[in-house]
Amino acid sequence: MTHTLHRRGSAESLADDFVVFAIAAQGFNAEGAAKKFEKFFDIVKKYNPNNFGDMRTGNSLVAGEDVIRKSFKDNSIVHAVFNDEDTVTKVLKELKEADLGLSIVVSGLVHKTDECCKKVGLEMHTVEKSLGIIGNTPRLPDESILEVTTMCGHGMIAFNLVKKLADDVKKGRTSPNKAAKEIAKQCVCGVVNIPRVERLIKAMAS
Amino acid sequence: MRVNEELCIGCGSCVPYCPMGCINLDGKAQIDLDECVECGVCFRSKVCPVDAIYEGELDELRLFRKTFSDPWIVHPSTNVPGRGTEEMKTNEVTGRFKRGYTGIAIELGRPGTGTRFYDVEKIAKACAAFGVEFEPQNPVTAIMSDKKTGKIDERFMNEKTLSAIVEFTAPNDKVVDILKSVKEASKELSTVASLEVCCRREPDGSLPMEELAKKAGFTPSLNGKVNVGLGRPLAKEE
Ligand code: SF4
Ligand code: SF4
Numbered sequence: 369m370t371h372t373l374h375r376r377g378s379a380e381s382l383a384d385d386f387v388v389f390a391i392a393a394q395g396f397n398a399e400g401a402a403k404k405f406e407k408f409f410d411i412v413k414k415y416n417p418n419n420f421g422d423m424r425t426g427n428s429l430v431a432g433e434d435v436i437r438k439s440f441k442d443n444s445i446v447h448a449v450f451n452d453e454d455t456v457t458k459v460l461k462e463l464k465e466a467d468l469g470l471s472i473v474v475s476g477l478v479h480k481t482d483e484c485c486k487k488v489g490l491e492m493h494t495v496e497k498s499l500g501i502i503g504n505t506p507r508l509p510d511e512s513i514l515e516v517t518t519m520c521g522h523g524m525i526a527f528n529l530v531k532k533l534a535d536d537v538k539k540g541r542t543s544p545n546k547a548a549k550e551i552a553k554q555c556v557c558g559v560v561n562i563p564r565v566e567r568l569i570k571a572m573a574s
Numbered sequence: 575m576r577v578n579e580e581l582c583i584g585c586g587s588c589v590p591y592c593p594m595g596c597i598n599l600d601g602k603a604q605i606d607l608d609e610c611v612e613c614g615v616c617f618r619s620k621v622c623p624v625d626a627i628y629e630g631e632l633d634e635l636r637l638f639r640k641t642f643s644d645p646w647i648v649h650p651s652t653n654v655p656g657r658g659t660e661e662m663k664t665n666e667v668t669g670r671f672k673r674g675y676t677g678i679a680i681e682l683g684r685p686g687t688g689t690r691f692y693d694v695e696k697i698a699k700a701c702a703a704f705g706v707e708f709e710p711q712n713p714v715t716a717i718m719s720d721k722k723t724g725k726i727d728e729r730f731m732n733e734k735t736l737s738a739i740v741e742f743t744a745p746n747d748k749v750v751d752i753l754k755s756v757k758e759a760s761k762e763l764s765t766v767a768s769l770e771v772c773c774r775r776e777p778d779g780s781l782p783m784e785e786l787a788k789k790a791g792f793t794p795s796l797n798g799k800v801n802v803g804l805g806r807p808l809a810k811e812e
Pocket of ligand 2: 583585587589622625626
């Protein structure tokens with residue numbers, strides 16, 4: 369399942385968009401993983417992610433930190449969103465030292481992620497890339513809307529919601545920050561990059 | 575999902591939240607159940623001021639829609655929440671994708687259009703023609719009545735879900751032809767699909783899937799997902 373892949377945008381637009389997440393392999397090392405997710409969460413939280421969440425519990429805005437922390441399960445998938453590669457490098461360094469045994473995946477610009485890995489003595493093991501959208505593409509809205517909605521790979525963010533909120537910002541009915549948070553709330557996993565959405569909404573409204 | 579028409583005050587607040595655009599306002603909100611995929615967004619958003627949106631009883635087919643559309647649901651076939659699998663996320667532990675092979679996934683209905691299963695079948699059949707073995711730990715594979723041909727169980731053909739992923743691993747010498755065939759088959763789709771590939775990094779740092787994708791006429795994205803190899807125990811390399 370590819371919830372953080374297929375995020376759209378130019379290299380420039382994606383430069384501040386990294387998700388670090390942890391997962392255990394069912395049938396291999398998942399037994400007792402809940403405790404390890406707690407440690408993972410403590411590490412990522414130290415670096416002030418702009419959003420975070422557990423796919424089993426919810427995101428930072430709806431479930432909140434305390435509920436997420438108390439609810440880890442052996443089949444949780446725990447995410448944290450960051451805006452720069454220096455922070456990702458520090459997070460990876462600490463995760464390597466902690467040696468939790470969970471799989472750690474970074475979603476972001478691959479050449480930047482490769483640099484982060486090399487700096488802390490890690491090697492990319494397996495890489496996944498998008499080859500884009502095929503099929504009946506005339507059904508899709510503008511690229512600017514897709515850049516926002518594809519941040520939630522489960523498709524929880526409606527094209528119409530982005531259009532409406534951008535319009536609300538334009539008409540002064542809400543702020544870009546409030547609009548970004550309303551959008552991020554819809555994504556259960558907490559992988560929407562809130563400052564990036566704020567930036568994109570601001571551009572759409574101007 | 576349903577709307578209690580006695581409670582609904584017709585404010586329209588729920589309308590833009592629906593990813594399928596299937597809530598219509600005609601005095602009161604009405605959900606087009608044929609288009610609704612039971613994703614739960616309208617309900618979870620808590621946007622309705624009078625709590626008129628409710629799930630109600632779901633029969634087998636409505637539940638089918640929900641398991642593919644609502645990320646809170648854990649699939650019995652995978653024990654993973656959401657509609658897909660662990661794929662490359664745990665590859666250093668499972669050894670699912672080995673050197674010399676490429677993982678391919680085609681997610682029908684993504685982004686934001688949803689899919690019927692007759693469209694899923696078109697893509698599955700195009701891939702099955704190459705003798706691929708569909709990922710067993712995947713909910714789409716679980717509803718194939720013939721895993722050799724990619725045939726989907728008739729009962730689900732017209733059901734609509736937010737998305738559904740056709741997923742398999744192929745030896746590298748077949749990848750270019752498979753990708754070309756998927757592209758060709760996608761011309762017959764009434765929906766869209768997001769296409770992805772994954773592979774092991776070679777010792778020299780290269781990613782063979784990139785060349786293969788280019789040969790098939792695709793441009794691999796600059797961004798992607800990187801498993802950094804910290805999971806334990808490590809799968810044995812062959
Ligand atoms: S459950 Fe999903 S598809 Fe159905 S009406 Fe609600 S938001 Fe729309
Ligand atoms: S938000 Fe509630 S009250 Fe308003 S139209 Fe939708 S169902 Fe009716």
